[in-house]
Amino acid sequence: NAGVMQNPRHLVRRRGQEARLRCSPMKGHSHVYWYRQLPEEGLKFMVYLQKENIIDESGMPKERFSAEFPKEGPSILRIQQVVRGDSAAYFCASSPPGQGVGSYEQYFGPGTRLTVT
Amino acid sequence: DAKTTQPTSMDCAEGRAANLPCNHSTISGNEYVYWYRQIHSQGPQYIIHGLKNNETNEMASLIITEDRKSSTLILPHATLRDTAVYYCIVRPSGGYQKVTFGIGTKLQVIP
Secondary structure, three states: OOOOEEEOOEEEEOOOOOEEEEEEOOOOOOEEEEEEEOOOOOEEEEEEEEOOEEEEOOOOOOOOEEEEOOOOOOEEEEEOOOOHHHOEEEEEEEEOOOOOOOOOOOEEOOOEEEEEO | OOOOEOOOEEEEEOOOOEEEEEEOOOOOOOEEEEEEEEOOOOOOEEEEEEOOOOEEOOOOEEEEOOOOOEEEEEEOOOOHHHOEEEEEEEEEOOOOOOOOOOOOEEEEEEO
């Protein structure tokens, strides 16, 4: 069972360009989470999605950032008109559906390192 | 924001037990204690979790105090590959997981 896959692993964009980050969850997982990690900082929650639905986007910047998780295909985190402050590692995690009472862990991908020049 | 407090850094000699403390004095009855680690430049890796009983798996042991206000992650025989940032997180059972990571403890295993 392949783990969470993210691509590209490294992405370089000039200021003003668009960045598209992809995340393929583990097989059978229908919950996807995106996190951002600035240099020397902890991971910050951005958004939680289920198939075709955004459940919680409270950690997403109000402008330029969007996320989707279509019925078919990977989850996409899109950053429009990137600025230098967007340079960070972006991690995706997935978890299986149907959690009830109890606990369960998230499985993280290797991350995409975005550098804005 | 993180509801846990951890030391910023720790050293441990290779082959010895690494004991990583975590304070979570405001933990509520339905919240679990989770531990993840992040090896340099990689995604976080789940280690172990518990509610109130001590837990052990192939990676580590988790000791939770009786009042649940603190816990200790134990790596019984630390190796150089255990050098990483270790995150202690509390979160409720059920529902979805909006995990909040703090700064964590940077564990350096020394040869």
